[in-house]
Amino acid sequence: GIQVEQSPPDLILQEGANSTLRCNFSDSVNNLQWFHQNPWGQLINLFYIPSGTKQNGRLSATTVATERYSLLYISSSQTTDSGVYFCAVDHMDSNYQLIWGAGTKLIIKP
Amino acid sequence: EPEVTQTPSHQVTQMGQEVILRCVPISNHLYFYWYRQILGQKVEFLVSFYNNEISEKSEIFDDQFSVERPDGSNFTLKIRSTKLEDSAMYFCASRTGPYNSPLHFGNGTRLTVT
Numbered sequence: 001g002i003q004v005e006q007s008p009p010d011l012i013l014q015e016g017a018n019s020t021l022r023c024n025f026s027d028s029v030n031n032l033q034w035f036h037q038n039p040w041g042q043l044i045n046l047f048y049i050p051s052g053t054k055q056n057g058r059l060s061a062t063t064v065a066t067e068r069y070s071l072l073y074i075s076s077s078q079t080t081d082s083g084v085y086f087c088a089v090d091h092m093d094s095n096y097q098l099i100w101g102a103g104t105k106l107i108i109k110p
Numbered sequence: 111e112p113e114v115t116q117t118p119s120h121q122v123t124q125m126g127q128e129v130i131l132r133c134v135p136i137s138n139h140l141y142f143y144w145y146r147q148i149l150g151q152k153v154e155f156l157v158s159f160y161n162n163e164i165s166e167k168s169e170i171f172d173d174q175f176s177v178e179r180p181d182g183s184n185f186t187l188k189i190r191s192t193k194l195e196d197s198a199m200y201f202c203a204s205r206t207g208p209y210n211s212p213l214h215f216g217n218g219t220r221l222t223v224t
Contacts, residue, residue, distance in 0.1 A: 030209050030210065031209060031210065031211075031212070033212055033213065035215075041147075041199050041218055041220060042217045042218060043153075043201060043215045043217075043218070045212065045213075045214060045215065048211075048212035050210075086153065088153070090209065092209075095158075095166050096208050096209040097143075097155040097158065097166060097168075098145075098153075098155065098213060100152045100153045100154075101152075102152055103152070
Protein backbone atom coordinates (compact mmCIF):
# COMPACT_ATOMS: atom_id res chain seq x y z
CA GLY A 1 0.00 0.00 0.00
CA ILE A 2 0.91 3.65 -0.18
CA GLN A 3 3.56 4.86 2.28
CA VAL A 4 3.66 8.33 3.81
CA GLU A 5 6.86 9.59 5.39
CA GLN A 6 7.27 12.85 7.21
CA SER A 7 10.45 14.65 8.14
CA PRO A 8 11.89 15.72 10.43
CA PRO A 9 10.26 13.69 13.20
CA ASP A 10 11.05 16.39 15.76
CA LEU A 11 11.84 20.07 15.46
CA ILE A 12 12.65 22.57 18.20
CA LEU A 13 12.80 26.24 17.27
CA GLN A 14 12.85 29.65 18.88
CA GLU A 15 9.87 31.91 18.51
CA GLY A 16 10.14 33.92 15.30
CA ALA A 17 11.99 31.25 13.34
CA ASN A 18 10.81 29.79 10.04
CA SER A 19 10.43 26.08 9.35
CA THR A 20 9.77 23.65 6.52
CA LEU A 21 8.11 20.30 7.09
CA ARG A 22 8.18 17.64 4.43
CA CYS A 23 5.81 14.85 3.44
CA ASN A 24 6.86 12.18 0.91
CA PHE A 25 4.43 9.65 -0.49
CA SER A 26 5.15 6.52 -2.44
CA ASP A 27 2.48 6.72 -5.14
CA SER A 28 0.29 9.28 -6.87
CA VAL A 29 -2.46 10.45 -4.57
CA ASN A 30 -5.96 11.72 -4.99
CA ASN A 31 -6.07 13.92 -1.92
CA LEU A 32 -3.52 15.39 0.46
CA GLN A 33 -4.26 17.24 3.66
CA TRP A 34 -2.10 18.85 6.34
CA PHE A 35 -3.30 18.88 9.92
CA HIS A 36 -2.08 20.44 13.14
CA GLN A 37 -2.75 18.46 16.31
CA ASN A 38 -2.64 20.85 19.22
CA PRO A 39 -1.58 19.90 22.76
CA TRP A 40 -5.23 19.12 23.61
CA GLY A 41 -5.35 16.51 20.87
CA GLN A 42 -7.60 18.39 18.48
CA LEU A 43 -6.95 17.99 14.75
CA ILE A 44 -7.01 21.30 12.94
CA ASN A 45 -7.35 21.12 9.17
CA LEU A 46 -4.66 23.37 7.69
CA PHE A 47 -4.69 22.67 3.98
CA TYR A 48 -6.41 20.52 1.42
CA ILE A 49 -3.73 20.51 -1.25
CA PRO A 50 -3.55 17.60 -3.71
CA SER A 51 -1.43 19.86 -5.94
CA GLY A 52 -0.20 23.42 -6.23
CA THR A 53 0.44 26.06 -3.60
CA LYS A 54 -1.81 27.62 -1.00
CA GLN A 55 -1.25 30.23 1.67
CA ASN A 56 -3.11 31.01 4.85
CA GLY A 57 -1.52 33.74 6.94
CA ARG A 58 1.89 32.63 8.18
CA LEU A 59 1.38 29.13 6.81
CA SER A 60 1.73 27.96 3.26
CA ALA A 61 1.90 24.59 1.56
CA THR A 62 3.11 23.28 -1.75
CA THR A 63 2.43 19.86 -3.24
CA VAL A 64 4.40 18.65 -6.24
CA ALA A 65 2.27 15.68 -7.17
CA THR A 66 4.53 14.51 -10.02
CA GLU A 67 7.46 14.24 -7.59
CA ARG A 68 5.36 12.86 -4.76
CA TYR A 69 6.03 15.32 -2.01
CA SER A 70 4.45 18.17 -0.15
CA LEU A 71 5.98 20.91 1.96
CA LEU A 72 4.45 22.90 4.78
CA TYR A 73 6.07 26.26 5.56
CA ILE A 74 5.60 28.04 8.85
CA SER A 75 6.97 31.56 9.04
CA SER A 76 7.57 33.70 12.12
CA SER A 77 6.73 30.80 14.45
CA GLN A 78 4.71 31.43 17.59
CA THR A 79 4.44 29.26 20.69
CA THR A 80 0.88 28.42 19.68
CA ASP A 81 2.27 26.70 16.60
CA SER A 82 3.61 23.94 18.84
CA GLY A 83 2.12 20.51 18.38
CA VAL A 84 2.26 17.70 15.89
CA TYR A 85 1.83 18.29 12.16
CA PHE A 86 0.39 15.43 10.15
CA CYS A 87 0.25 14.85 6.46
CA ALA A 88 -2.47 12.48 5.25
CA VAL A 89 -3.19 11.20 1.75
CA ASP A 90 -5.75 9.05 0.07
CA HIS A 91 -5.53 6.84 -2.97
CA MET A 92 -7.85 4.52 -4.77
CA ASP A 93 -5.84 1.54 -3.49
CA SER A 94 -6.73 2.61 0.04
CA ASN A 95 -10.36 3.01 -1.03
CA TYR A 96 -9.83 6.73 -0.47
CA GLN A 97 -9.37 6.33 3.28
CA LEU A 98 -6.79 8.73 4.60
CA ILE A 99 -3.36 7.20 5.17
CA TRP A 100 -1.44 9.18 7.76
CA GLY A 101 2.20 9.97 8.22
CA ALA A 102 3.79 9.63 11.65
CA GLY A 103 3.89 13.41 12.08
CA THR A 104 6.44 16.08 12.86
CA LYS A 105 6.49 17.18 16.49
CA LEU A 106 7.19 20.90 16.59
CA ILE A 107 8.14 22.73 19.77
CA ILE A 108 8.40 26.52 19.65
CA LYS A 109 10.30 27.98 22.58
CA PRO A 110 9.57 31.54 23.78
CA GLU B 111 -17.81 27.87 9.09
CA PRO B 112 -19.75 24.63 9.69
CA GLU B 113 -18.06 22.17 12.01
CA VAL B 114 -18.20 18.52 12.93
CA THR B 115 -19.15 18.30 16.60
CA GLN B 116 -18.40 15.40 18.91
CA THR B 117 -19.66 14.58 22.37
CA PRO B 118 -18.53 13.94 24.97
CA SER B 119 -15.05 15.42 24.86
CA HIS B 120 -13.88 13.00 27.54
CA GLN B 121 -15.30 9.65 28.61
CA VAL B 122 -14.01 7.41 31.34
CA THR B 123 -15.46 3.93 31.56
CA GLN B 124 -14.72 0.62 33.20
CA MET B 125 -13.55 -2.39 31.25
CA GLY B 126 -16.49 -4.38 29.92
CA GLN B 127 -18.87 -1.45 29.80
CA GLU B 128 -20.58 -0.21 26.65
CA VAL B 129 -19.88 3.29 25.39
CA ILE B 130 -21.50 5.39 22.70
CA LEU B 131 -19.58 8.20 21.11
CA ARG B 132 -21.64 10.79 19.32
CA CYS B 133 -20.98 12.95 16.31
CA VAL B 134 -22.93 15.52 14.33
CA PRO B 135 -21.37 15.76 10.85
CA ILE B 136 -21.60 18.87 8.69
CA SER B 137 -25.13 19.06 7.41
CA ASN B 138 -24.59 18.76 3.64
CA HIS B 139 -21.95 16.04 3.94
CA LEU B 140 -22.82 12.52 2.84
CA TYR B 141 -19.75 10.48 3.80
CA PHE B 142 -18.94 9.84 7.42
CA TYR B 143 -15.94 8.30 9.13
CA TRP B 144 -14.52 7.25 12.45
CA TYR B 145 -10.80 7.27 13.11
CA ARG B 146 -8.90 6.62 16.29
CA GLN B 147 -5.52 7.59 17.66
CA ILE B 148 -3.87 5.71 20.49
CA LEU B 149 -1.70 8.08 22.52
CA GLY B 150 1.54 8.84 20.73
CA GLN B 151 0.64 6.87 17.62
CA LYS B 152 -0.68 7.52 14.13
CA VAL B 153 -4.29 8.22 13.36
CA GLU B 154 -5.96 5.00 12.14
CA PHE B 155 -9.04 4.48 10.02
CA LEU B 156 -11.88 2.53 11.63
CA VAL B 157 -14.94 2.75 9.39
CA SER B 158 -16.64 4.72 6.65
CA PHE B 159 -20.38 5.11 6.24
CA TYR B 160 -22.54 6.21 3.33
CA ASN B 161 -26.21 5.93 2.51
CA ASN B 162 -26.96 4.31 5.87
CA GLU B 163 -24.46 1.53 5.30
CA ILE B 164 -20.90 0.74 6.20
CA SER B 165 -18.89 1.17 3.01
CA GLU B 166 -15.49 0.20 4.37
CA LYS B 167 -14.05 -0.98 7.65
CA SER B 168 -10.58 -1.76 8.92
CA GLU B 169 -9.31 -4.82 10.77
CA ILE B 170 -9.61 -2.84 13.99
CA PHE B 171 -13.37 -2.52 13.52
CA ASP B 172 -14.33 -5.93 14.87
CA ASP B 173 -17.63 -7.19 16.25
CA GLN B 174 -17.25 -5.05 19.36
CA PHE B 175 -17.78 -1.94 17.26
CA SER B 176 -20.88 -0.71 15.51
CA VAL B 177 -21.99 2.53 13.88
CA GLU B 178 -25.39 4.00 13.39
CA ARG B 179 -27.06 7.05 11.98
CA PRO B 180 -30.17 7.04 14.16
CA ASP B 181 -31.62 10.23 12.70
CA GLY B 182 -30.82 12.84 10.07
CA SER B 183 -28.04 14.48 12.01
CA ASN B 184 -26.30 12.15 14.47
CA PHE B 185 -23.67 9.53 13.70
CA THR B 186 -22.65 7.24 16.55
CA LEU B 187 -19.89 4.77 17.32
CA LYS B 188 -20.70 2.09 19.87
CA ILE B 189 -18.16 -0.09 21.59
CA ARG B 190 -20.03 -3.01 23.12
CA SER B 191 -17.63 -4.25 25.78
CA THR B 192 -14.67 -1.96 26.21
CA LYS B 193 -11.14 -3.22 26.71
CA LEU B 194 -8.13 -1.42 28.12
CA GLU B 195 -6.65 -1.22 24.62
CA ASP B 196 -9.67 0.74 23.39
CA SER B 197 -8.34 3.76 25.29
CA ALA B 198 -7.67 6.32 22.58
CA MET B 199 -8.84 9.52 21.00
CA TYR B 200 -11.73 8.86 18.63
CA PHE B 201 -12.32 11.27 15.78
CA CYS B 202 -15.40 11.62 13.64
CA ALA B 203 -15.03 13.10 10.16
CA SER B 204 -17.25 13.91 7.22
CA ARG B 205 -17.00 15.12 3.64
CA THR B 206 -19.20 15.88 0.67
CA GLY B 207 -17.90 13.18 -1.65
CA PRO B 208 -15.90 9.94 -1.48
CA TYR B 209 -12.82 11.61 -2.96
CA ASN B 210 -11.70 14.97 -4.33
CA SER B 211 -12.97 16.67 -1.20
CA PRO B 212 -11.34 17.33 2.15
CA LEU B 213 -12.24 15.48 5.32
CA HIS B 214 -13.44 17.69 8.14
CA PHE B 215 -12.68 16.36 11.61
CA GLY B 216 -14.36 16.89 14.93
CA ASN B 217 -12.41 17.73 18.08
CA GLY B 218 -12.41 14.13 19.20
CA THR B 219 -13.56 12.13 22.21
CA ARG B 220 -10.83 11.01 24.55
CA LEU B 221 -11.88 7.56 25.82
CA THR B 222 -10.18 6.13 28.88
CA VAL B 223 -10.93 2.55 29.85
CA THR B 224 -9.93 1.61 33.40
